[in-house]
Amino acid sequence: MRKPLLAGNWKMNTISQESVKLAIDLKNLVAEVNDRDILVCPPFTAISQVADTLRDSVVMVGGQDMFWEDKGAFTGEVSGGMLKSVGATYVIIGHSERRQFFGETDATVNKKLNAAHKHGLLPIVCVGETLAEREGNKTLQVIETQIKGSLNGLPKEQMGKTVVAYEPVWAIGTGKTASPEQAQEVHAFIRKLIVELFDQATADEVRILYGGSVTPDNIKILMSQADIDGGLVGGASLKADNFAKIVKY
Ligand code: 13P
Numbered sequence: 001m002r003k004p005l006l007a008g009n010w011k012m013n014t015i016s017q018e019s020v021k022l023a024i025d026l027k028n029l030v031a032e033v034n035d036r037d038i039l040v041c042p043p044f045t046a047i048s049q050v051a052d053t054l055r056d057s058v059v060m061v062g063g064q065d066m067f068w069e070d071k072g073a074f075t076g077e078v079s080g081g082m083l084k085s086v087g088a089t090y091v092i093i094g095h096s097e098r099r100q101f102f103g104e105t106d107a108t109v110n111k112k113l114n115a116a117h118k119h120g121l122l123p124i125v126c127v128g129e130t131l132a133e134r135e136g137n138k139t140l141q142v143i144e145t146q147i148k149g150s151l152n153g154l155p156k157e158q159m160g161k162t163v164v165a166y167e168p169v170w171a172i173g174t175g176k177t178a179s180p181e182q183a184q185e186v187h188a189f190i191r192k193l194i195v196e197l198f199d200q201a202t203a204d205e206v207r208i209l210y211g212g213s214v215t216p217d218n219i220k221i222l223m224s225q226a227d228i229d230g231g232l233v234g235g236a237s238l239k240a241d242n243f244a245k246i247v248k249y
Contacts, residue, residue, distance in 0.1 A: 106149025
């Protein structure tokens with residue numbers, strides 16, 4: 001069975017000292033957990049310190065983005081090798097905030113996904129519709145385009161090591177969570193697409209996370225859905241006790 005993955009996306013929050021304190025508090029609160037994977041994705045500036053802080057803990061560390069080239073004249077960018085070198089094992093790719101504010105497209109997501117695998121990082125690829133798309137009954141169509149574009153040409157073995165996150169844009173940071181049924185419908189649809197693009201065994205292996213206003217109060221019901229294998233948590237991951245409650249749902 002798929003091991004649940006609870007991931008915190010700290011976004012552009014925590015200066016150096018805050019990130020270490022959050023990591024220490026979380027590490028202590030979840031020390032006994034062993035039946036699920038726990039991940040935090042601090043801003044680039046804090047990854048090294050957070051990874052050092054969490055070295056002997058059950059909590060893993062990831063990046064929030066990466067560039068597809070290994071090195072060179074790409075001012076401001078960070079490569080997969082750089083993330084690995086400071087202790088990251090996962091990387092979020094194609095978060096809706098990057099699609100919305102920084103010009104990320106399915107094509108750039110695809111390049112980053114390939115680069116992440118090349119560096120041995122486990123990618124979490126994000127997809128999700130806007131409110132206008134949902135209200136226009138375009139949700140599944142949008143998800144299909146994003147999934148097909150993002151996963152295009154990926155070798156099967158790499159798909160098995162890829163995590164997908166469904167994050168409806170209208171649910172991010174708004175306090176409006178998708179209902180368990182709404183989320184399950186899209187998660188099942190994503191798994192069906194993975195069957196079509198790859199095969200059943202691969203689709204059975206892939207973890208599909210839900211993201212968008214996940215809290216300690218709604219995680220349990222979300223996790224009770226057949227195709228929801230974890231959560232990608234923004235705001236509620238910035239408080240150690242809240243995130244620990246989510247981890248221990
Ligand atoms: P919130 O949990 O703050 O809604 O953010 C979700 C998210 O975007 C995680 O990547």
